[in-house]
Amino acid sequence: MKAKRAPTIRSKLVMLVLACVVPASLMAVVLIAHEYQRAREHLLFNLLTTARTMMSVVDRDIASIESSLVALATSSQLQAGNFRSFYAQAQTVLKIQNSGENTHIALLDIHGRQILNTRRPFREALPDYSAAVGFGTIRESGKPFVSNLFVSPITHRHLLTIGVPVPATEATRHTLHAAIYPERFEKLLQQQRLPSDWVAAVFDSSGTIIARSAEMQRFVGRKGSPSLLQHMQAGEPLFISTTYDGTKVHTAVSHSNVSDWSLAIGIPTELINKELRITMMWLVLATIALLSSSLGAAWLIGGRIAESIHGLTGPALALGSGEIVTVPPLNLREADEVGASLVRVSEMLHHAQHRANHDILTGLANRALFDEMLNQHLSLCERNRSVLSILYIDLDGFKAINDRHGHEVGDKLLCNVASRLKAGSRHSDMVSRLGGDEFAIIMVGATMHDSAIVAGKLVDSLSLPYEIDDLVLHISASIGVASYPESGVTAEILLQRADVAMYRAKETGRRRVATAHNSN
Ligand SMILES: Nc1nc2c(ncn2[C@@H]2O[C@H](COP(=O)(O)OP(=O)(O)OP(=O)(O)O)[C@@H](O)[C@H]2O)c(=O)[nH]1
Structure with missing residues (x-):
C-alpha cells in the first residue's frame, strides 16, 4: 500500500491562513447582518414615529380650521342674519390665517343650499354640494364633520370640507363649512422635510389619496393600492405593501380618530436592502483581497522555509557517510540551529573515530588502524602486483629513562x-604506535632493500640526543624489516617476521636494522 504523503509546510501555512481569515470573515458577515437588522428596526421605528407625528400635524391643522369655524359660527352678524357683513368677516378671517387660495368658507342654510361662498362674489348663485360636505350628518349629530375628497361643483377641482353647526334656533340652523383644496395638506407634508427616499400620503376614510409629499397631481383622487388598503383596513401600523407598479414598499401608517383619515409613509424595500448588499459586496471583496494576499504571503513564506529545510538534506547525508559537514547560512534561525547541530555532531563523530583509531599520546595511528590499513594495502598489492614493506621499531633503553x-x-x-x-x-x-615503546611503519611500494635503507636512516635519527625539560637524553632503536611478498603475504606473518627480525637486531647489539629474509 502506498504510504500517505505528509503535508508540506506550504499546505500547512495555507490551512493556517484559511483557519484565520474564513472564521473572521464569517464573524464579520454575522455582525454586519445583525447590525443591518438593528438599523432596519431603527429605521422602521423612525418611519412609524414620523407617520404619527405628521398625522398629528394634519390633525392640528384640521383642529385649527375647525376652531376658526366654531368662532365664526358665533358671529353676531351671522346670528342676526346679516350675511353680507358675515361674508366680509369670513374673508378677513381667511386673510388673517393666511390661508391663500387653498381654503374657502361656505354657509349652508337649513335646506343645505349655499347661502354664500368666499370663493364666489356675495349673492352669486351657487351649486348644491350638501351631500358631499356632510350637511345631513352635521345637522343630525350637531357635531363637526370632516368630509372625504370630492370634486368641487364650483371649481371642478378636488376638495375637502370641514363643517360645523351654527348654534341657533331649529328654524334658522345653518352649517358653516371650510372648503380646503388638497394643496394645503401637500404643503404641510412638504414642510416636514422627509428624507428624499421617503414618500408620505394622506388618505381619507375611503382610502382615496388626499395629498402626497411627491408627485401630488399624479396621485390625488386615486385610491391607494389594493395591497396598501388591505393592510390599512386591518389596522396594521407597519407592513410591506406593493404599489400599483409592483414596487415593494416598507410602510408605516397612522390613523386619526379625529378626521378618520390615515397618513402613510413608505420607503422602497429595495433601498433598504441596497445598503446591505453594498456593505456585503465590500465585505466579500475585502475578504477575497485579504485571502489572496494572505495565501500569496503564506505560499512565499512556505517556499522559503521549505528551501531552508531542504538545505539541510545534503549535510545530513554527508554526516551519514562520516564526512565533516559544512552548512551554508539558510536564512531561517531554526534551520541554521539544526545545521549548526549537524556540524557539531559531525565533528564529534570525527573526533570519536579519530580517538578509536589513533594513539592518544602521540596522535599516531594505533594498532587497530595499523592492522586495518595493512590488510587494505596488502589487498591492493596483491591486485596490483606491487610491493610493500613494514618496519617494526622498538626503542632501546627506554625503561631506564x-x-x-x-x-x-x-x-x-x-x-x-x-x-x-x-x-x-x-x-x-603510515607511522603507527603499536603500544609501549613499539612503533611500526607501512611503506607502500617499498622493496626490502629500499626500506632497509630508510630503516637505517631512522635508527640514526632516533639515536640523536633528545632535549626534554632541560635534560639531554639518549636512546636508540632496533628495527626489523619484512616485505611483501618475499617475507610473507599475510599481515600476521609479515608482522611476526618483522618482530622476529627486530628481536634479532636487539640480540645482535641493538641500534641496528635486521631484515626478515636474512633472519628466517
Ligand atoms: N612513559 C611511558 N612509558 C611506557 C608507556 N608504555 C610503556 N612504557 C614503558 O616502556 C617500557 C618498555 O619496556 P622495555 O621494552 O623493556 O624497555 P627497554 O628499556 O627499551 O628494553 P629493551 O626493549 O629491551 O631495550 C616499560 O618500562 C613500560 O612501562 C607509555 O605510554 N609511557
Whole structure:
C-alpha cells in the first residue's frame, strides 16, 4: 500500500491562513447582518414615529380650521342674519390665517343650499354640494364633520370640507363649512422635510389619496393600492405593501380618530436592502483581497522555509557517510540551529573515530588502524602486483629513562620519537604506535632493500640526543624489516617476521636494522 504523503509546510501555512481569515470573515458577515437588522428596526421605528407625528400635524391643522369655524359660527352678524357683513368677516378671517387660495368658507342654510361662498362674489348663485360636505350628518349629530375628497361643483377641482353647526334656533340652523383644496395638506407634508427616499400620503376614510409629499397631481383622487388598503383596513401600523407598479414598499401608517383619515409613509424595500448588499459586496471583496494576499504571503513564506529545510538534506547525508559537514547560512534561525547541530555532531563523530583509531599520546595511528590499513594495502598489492614493506621499531633503553626521570619525561620522549619517525618517512607511509615503546611503519611500494635503507636512516635519527625539560637524553632503536611478498603475504606473518627480525637486531647489539629474509 502506498504510504500517505505528509503535508508540506506550504499546505500547512495555507490551512493556517484559511483557519484565520474564513472564521473572521464569517464573524464579520454575522455582525454586519445583525447590525443591518438593528438599523432596519431603527429605521422602521423612525418611519412609524414620523407617520404619527405628521398625522398629528394634519390633525392640528384640521383642529385649527375647525376652531376658526366654531368662532365664526358665533358671529353676531351671522346670528342676526346679516350675511353680507358675515361674508366680509369670513374673508378677513381667511386673510388673517393666511390661508391663500387653498381654503374657502361656505354657509349652508337649513335646506343645505349655499347661502354664500368666499370663493364666489356675495349673492352669486351657487351649486348644491350638501351631500358631499356632510350637511345631513352635521345637522343630525350637531357635531363637526370632516368630509372625504370630492370634486368641487364650483371649481371642478378636488376638495375637502370641514363643517360645523351654527348654534341657533331649529328654524334658522345653518352649517358653516371650510372648503380646503388638497394643496394645503401637500404643503404641510412638504414642510416636514422627509428624507428624499421617503414618500408620505394622506388618505381619507375611503382610502382615496388626499395629498402626497411627491408627485401630488399624479396621485390625488386615486385610491391607494389594493395591497396598501388591505393592510390599512386591518389596522396594521407597519407592513410591506406593493404599489400599483409592483414596487415593494416598507410602510408605516397612522390613523386619526379625529378626521378618520390615515397618513402613510413608505420607503422602497429595495433601498433598504441596497445598503446591505453594498456593505456585503465590500465585505466579500475585502475578504477575497485579504485571502489572496494572505495565501500569496503564506505560499512565499512556505517556499522559503521549505528551501531552508531542504538545505539541510545534503549535510545530513554527508554526516551519514562520516564526512565533516559544512552548512551554508539558510536564512531561517531554526534551520541554521539544526545545521549548526549537524556540524557539531559531525565533528564529534570525527573526533570519536579519530580517538578509536589513533594513539592518544602521540596522535599516531594505533594498532587497530595499523592492522586495518595493512590488510587494505596488502589487498591492493596483491591486485596490483606491487610491493610493500613494514618496519617494526622498538626503542632501546627506554625503561631506564622512565625509571630515572619518570613517566612524564618518558611520555615526552615517546612524542619526540613519533615526530622523528614521521619526519623520516614519506607522506604516503603510515607511522603507527603499536603500544609501549613499539612503533611500526607501512611503506607502500617499498622493496626490502629500499626500506632497509630508510630503516637505517631512522635508527640514526632516533639515536640523536633528545632535549626534554632541560635534560639531554639518549636512546636508540632496533628495527626489523619484512616485505611483501618475499617475507610473507599475510599481515600476521609479515608482522611476526618483522618482530622476529627486530628481536634479532636487539640480540645482535641493538641500534641496528635486521631484515626478515636474512633472519628466517
Ligand atoms: N612513559 C611511558 N612509558 C611506557 C608507556 N608504555 C610503556 N612504557 C614503558 O616502556 C617500557 C618498555 O619496556 P622495555 O621494552 O623493556 O624497555 P627497554 O628499556 O627499551 O628494553 P629493551 O626493549 O629491551 O631495550 C616499560 O618500562 C613500560 O612501562 C607509555 O605510554 N609511557
